Amino acid sequence: MRKAAWLILVTLLSSDGIGAQSWPESAPDYAKLHFIDKLMRQMTVEEKIGQLRLNCIGAQSPREQLLEEAGASTLGGIFYAVGRSELREFQDAALRSRLKIPLFFAYDVIHGHRTLFPIGLGLASTWDTDAIALSGRIAAKEASADGLDMVFSPMVDIARDPRWGRASEGWGEDTHLSARYTESMVNALQGATLDAAGNVMASAKHFALYGAAEGGRDYNSVDMSLPRMYQDYLPPYRAAVKAGVGAMMLTYVAINGIPATSNIWLIRDLLRQQWRFKGLVITDFNAVAELVSHGVARDGREAAMLAIKAGVSMSMSDTYFRDELPGLLQSGAVSQKDIDDAVREVLGAKYDLGLFADPYLRIGTAKDDPADINAEHRLHRAQVRDVARKSLVLLKNDRAVLPLDKTAVVAVVGPLAKSRVDILGNWSSIGSSAQAISVYDGIAHALDAPNRLLYARGADVTGDPLVLDYLNAPGANPADVEVDPRSPTRMLQEAMDVARQADVVVVVVGESRGMSYEGASRASLALPGYQTQLISALKSTGKPLVLVLMNGRPLSIGVEHQLADAVLETWYSGTEGGNAIADVLFGDYNPSGKLPISFPRSVGQVPTYYSHLNTSRPYQADAPRAVTSRYFDEAYGPLYPFGFGLSYTNxxxxxxxxxxxxxxxxxxxxxxxxxxxxxxxxxxxxxxxxxxxxxxxxxxxxxxxxxxxxxxxxxxxxxxxxxxxxxxxxxxxxxxxxxxxxxxxxxxxxxxxxxxxxxxxxxxx
Missing domain, CATH: 2.60.40.10 (Immunoglobulins)
Incomplete structure (x- = not known):
C-alpha cells in the first residue's frame, strides 16, 4: 500500500476517543514489520519473555547472572551500566545467543551526562528552547559516546507542590512551557534519525501525573478530575508523543485508585488508542512488584498478569515477568497476543536504534575506547557555562548592589559555597565532582586576587539528626552531607569576623542536593539548619549582603529576602556552575532568567501556582478585610510569581x-x-x-x-x-x-x- 493511500485509510478508520485530538499517523515501515515478524516466528516463549526484561547489575541480578541471561536471550536491556568496554562484554554475550538479538543500554541522563547542565528547573528558567535543545544534543552525544542507546529523559511532570523532591527534575508548574520544552528536548536527544551514533532514544517520564502526588509526598496517590487531567497535566506527555519519543516510563503512583503499571485506561486507551503511541512502555524501578504494595495484586503472579494485560512493554528490575509469565501463558490467564504485542515494541525499538544493523553502533570497537573516560576534552565547558548563565534568576537587587566590583574584598560564606558535589545537582549521571566548579572556585577565578577573597563556612546545611540519618544512610545517593565538627556558635562567629573584613558578603545557602531528590519530600520549605541565623548574623555586620541560593525547589525565604540586599536563584547549575554564577555576580553577564515555578511565602500557601481558577469571592487588593479566598494571616500571592526575574537594566x-x-x-x-x-x-x-x-x-x-x-x-x-x-x-x-x-x-x-x-x-x- 502506498503511503498516501495509507494516510487516507487511517483518516477514515481512526477514532480518537473522548477528549482526543488527531494528527496524521505515519505510514508503516514495511521492512521493519517484515523483519520483526520473521524474527518473532523463530523465537521461543522464553526468548520472547526475556525481551520484556530490563535489569541492572545488583544484588537482585548479579553481573554473572546478567551475562548468562544475555547469552540465553532472556534479557532485553540493561540499565545503570555505562562505559563502552563493560557494555561491549554484555553485547558480546547477547550475540553468542541462538538468535543473536542485541541488548540495548539505558541510563538516567536528566540534565547532562558527563557535562552536567543545570537541573530541570534551572534549564526551565532560561525560557530558551534553543538552550534546552543544546543541553539535550550534548547529553545525547556524550551518552552515545559511552555506549548508551536510551536515556530516561526528559522528566516532564507538572509540579505545583514544591514539597515534592522530584520537582527539581522537571520544567515547573506551567503546561504550555513544559510542553514546549519537552518537544525541544525529545527532538534534541533523538536527532533526525535514531539509527545514528550520537543520537539516543528518549524515554519521557513519568506517565502520568506523578507531580500531582497528594501532599507532595513521593509515591503518593493522585485523585483528579478528567478535565483537569487533560487540561493541565497531560499535555507535556502528549507533546513528547507528538515529537516522536521512543519510549514512555510509567509513574509509580495510583491514578484515581489504579496504579499506572496496571492502568488499562492510561496505557491502552489513552496512550495507545487516543494518542497512537507505538513505542516502548517501561515501568519504573520494581514497579510491577509494587502492585502488591498498592493492594491491587495479591502476589507476584497477579502483578505480572495485570502489568502485561495493561500494556506494559518492559518491566524494569524484573523478576516477576521472568518467573510468572510462562505459567500465566500456559494457564490462559495471559494470551500469546499480550506477550507478542509487547515483544514487538521492544524489537521495534532496537530496530529503530539501528542495533540489528550494527549492535556495536554506539559501543564501537575496543581500539577506539577512550584512554581516560574522565578526560577533560570529553566535556563541553563553554556550552554548559553559557546555558548555566541563562538559567540564573535575579530575584532582588536593592540599591544596585549587584554587579559586584572586582576590586572589592569579597567574603564568601555558607555551607554550600565550596561544594562541588552539590552544585552538580541530583541525578548527576556520571559527572565528576572533581571537574565541577564551586561558587567559591568561580568567584576566585573572577577576582584572580587571593588577598581579596575571604571564606568561612558559617553553618552546616543541616544539623538535624533525623535529616542527617536520612541523607547519610548507607548507600545514600546522592553523596553524603558533610558535617563540620565545630559548634554552630563557633562557625557563626568565624563568619562574622570574616564578614567584617570584607566590602561585601556573598552567602551561599540552600539545600544539599540529596534534599531535592527522589524520595526527598519535605514538610517544610524553610532553609534547613542554622542558615537563617547565619544570614541574620551577617546582616548585623552592616555589610552589603548577597544571597546565592542553591536548591531544587522553591523555598519560603520571606525573612531572608528582607535581610538580603540581593538574591540570586542558581538552582544546581552544573559542571560550570561556579563560573556562571561569578559571571553574573560581577556583571560579565546580565541575568535574564525567569522563574518556571512560583515561590510561596510559606508552606501553608501551597499550592500557589499562577494559573489557578477564580472563586466565587476572589481576593480584592483594595478591600483587604473583605471575606475572600485568601489566608488572613499571610500577604496574598507568592513571594516571587511565575515568570519573574530581574535584570541589571530596566x-x-x-x-x-x-x-x-x-x-x-x-x-x-x-x-x-x-x-x-x-x-x-x-x-x-x-x-x-x-x-x-x-x-x-x-x-x-x-x-x-x-x-x-x-x-x-x-x-x-x-x-x-x-x-x-x-x-x-x-x-x-x-x-x-x-x-x-x-x-x-x-x-x-x-x-x-x-x-x-x-x-x-x-x-x-
Whole structure:
C-alpha cells in the first residue's frame, strides 16, 4: 500500500476517543514489520519473555547472572551500566545467543551526562528552547559516546507542590512551557534519525501525573478530575508523543485508585488508542512488584498478569515477568497476543536504534575506547557555562548592589559555597565532582586576587539528626552531607569576623542536593539548619549582603529576602556552575532568567501556582478585610510569581495593540507591545503572553501562558514584540471532555512576569 493511500485509510478508520485530538499517523515501515515478524516466528516463549526484561547489575541480578541471561536471550536491556568496554562484554554475550538479538543500554541522563547542565528547573528558567535543545544534543552525544542507546529523559511532570523532591527534575508548574520544552528536548536527544551514533532514544517520564502526588509526598496517590487531567497535566506527555519519543516510563503512583503499571485506561486507551503511541512502555524501578504494595495484586503472579494485560512493554528490575509469565501463558490467564504485542515494541525499538544493523553502533570497537573516560576534552565547558548563565534568576537587587566590583574584598560564606558535589545537582549521571566548579572556585577565578577573597563556612546545611540519618544512610545517593565538627556558635562567629573584613558578603545557602531528590519530600520549605541565623548574623555586620541560593525547589525565604540586599536563584547549575554564577555576580553577564515555578511565602500557601481558577469571592487588593479566598494571616500571592526575574537594566512595556477587536474562527488576531530598555546597559528579558476566558461553560484559569519571546536589547533600544492568537490558543476541555473554543470575551495580557501585565479584551465570534 502506498503511503498516501495509507494516510487516507487511517483518516477514515481512526477514532480518537473522548477528549482526543488527531494528527496524521505515519505510514508503516514495511521492512521493519517484515523483519520483526520473521524474527518473532523463530523465537521461543522464553526468548520472547526475556525481551520484556530490563535489569541492572545488583544484588537482585548479579553481573554473572546478567551475562548468562544475555547469552540465553532472556534479557532485553540493561540499565545503570555505562562505559563502552563493560557494555561491549554484555553485547558480546547477547550475540553468542541462538538468535543473536542485541541488548540495548539505558541510563538516567536528566540534565547532562558527563557535562552536567543545570537541573530541570534551572534549564526551565532560561525560557530558551534553543538552550534546552543544546543541553539535550550534548547529553545525547556524550551518552552515545559511552555506549548508551536510551536515556530516561526528559522528566516532564507538572509540579505545583514544591514539597515534592522530584520537582527539581522537571520544567515547573506551567503546561504550555513544559510542553514546549519537552518537544525541544525529545527532538534534541533523538536527532533526525535514531539509527545514528550520537543520537539516543528518549524515554519521557513519568506517565502520568506523578507531580500531582497528594501532599507532595513521593509515591503518593493522585485523585483528579478528567478535565483537569487533560487540561493541565497531560499535555507535556502528549507533546513528547507528538515529537516522536521512543519510549514512555510509567509513574509509580495510583491514578484515581489504579496504579499506572496496571492502568488499562492510561496505557491502552489513552496512550495507545487516543494518542497512537507505538513505542516502548517501561515501568519504573520494581514497579510491577509494587502492585502488591498498592493492594491491587495479591502476589507476584497477579502483578505480572495485570502489568502485561495493561500494556506494559518492559518491566524494569524484573523478576516477576521472568518467573510468572510462562505459567500465566500456559494457564490462559495471559494470551500469546499480550506477550507478542509487547515483544514487538521492544524489537521495534532496537530496530529503530539501528542495533540489528550494527549492535556495536554506539559501543564501537575496543581500539577506539577512550584512554581516560574522565578526560577533560570529553566535556563541553563553554556550552554548559553559557546555558548555566541563562538559567540564573535575579530575584532582588536593592540599591544596585549587584554587579559586584572586582576590586572589592569579597567574603564568601555558607555551607554550600565550596561544594562541588552539590552544585552538580541530583541525578548527576556520571559527572565528576572533581571537574565541577564551586561558587567559591568561580568567584576566585573572577577576582584572580587571593588577598581579596575571604571564606568561612558559617553553618552546616543541616544539623538535624533525623535529616542527617536520612541523607547519610548507607548507600545514600546522592553523596553524603558533610558535617563540620565545630559548634554552630563557633562557625557563626568565624563568619562574622570574616564578614567584617570584607566590602561585601556573598552567602551561599540552600539545600544539599540529596534534599531535592527522589524520595526527598519535605514538610517544610524553610532553609534547613542554622542558615537563617547565619544570614541574620551577617546582616548585623552592616555589610552589603548577597544571597546565592542553591536548591531544587522553591523555598519560603520571606525573612531572608528582607535581610538580603540581593538574591540570586542558581538552582544546581552544573559542571560550570561556579563560573556562571561569578559571571553574573560581577556583571560579565546580565541575568535574564525567569522563574518556571512560583515561590510561596510559606508552606501553608501551597499550592500557589499562577494559573489557578477564580472563586466565587476572589481576593480584592483594595478591600483587604473583605471575606475572600485568601489566608488572613499571610500577604496574598507568592513571594516571587511565575515568570519573574530581574535584570541589571530596566525595561518598559507599552500598552497592548490588537490588530482587531474580534476573532473569527480560522483567522488570527495579532497582539503586540513595544518593549524598551530604559536602563544603562544591554540586557535580555522574556516577554510573556497570557489569556483569560472571561465566561465559559466551566471555570477557567485567571491566566494561562500561551506564548513567550526572549529578546535582547541594547541600552535605549526598543522592539515591537508581536504575538499571533488563533482559535487553537483558546481551546479547552469542557465537562464532557470536548476540546473546543467557546465564543465570548477574552482578556489578553502581556508582561515580563505573570503578575505585572498590560491587558486588553477581544471577542471570539
Amino acid at each position: 525595561f518598559s512595556v507599552s500598552d497592548i495593540t490588537l490588530t482587531r477587536q474580534s476573532l473569527k474562527r480560522g483567522e488570527a488576531l495579532g497582539a503586540s507591545v513595544v518593549v524598551k530598555n530604559i536602563g544603562q546597559r544591554a540586557g535580555g528579558t522574556v516577554v510573556q503572553l497570557y489569556i483569560h476566558d472571561i465566561s465559559a461553560s466551566i471555570s477557567r484559569p485567571v491566566k494561562e501562558l500561551k506564548g513567550f519571546q526572549k529578546i535582547m536589547l541594547q541600552a535605549g533600544e526598543e522592539q515591537v514584540v508581536h504575538f499571533n492568537l488563533s482559535e487553537e490558543d483558546l481551546k479547552f476541555y469542557n465537562a464532557q471532555l470536548e476540546y473546543a473554543a467557546e465564543p465570548g470575551e477574552f482578556s489578553v495580557m502581556i508582561g515580563l512576569d505573570s503578575r505585572e501585565v498590560k491587558q486588553r479584551r477581544f471577542e471570539l465570534l
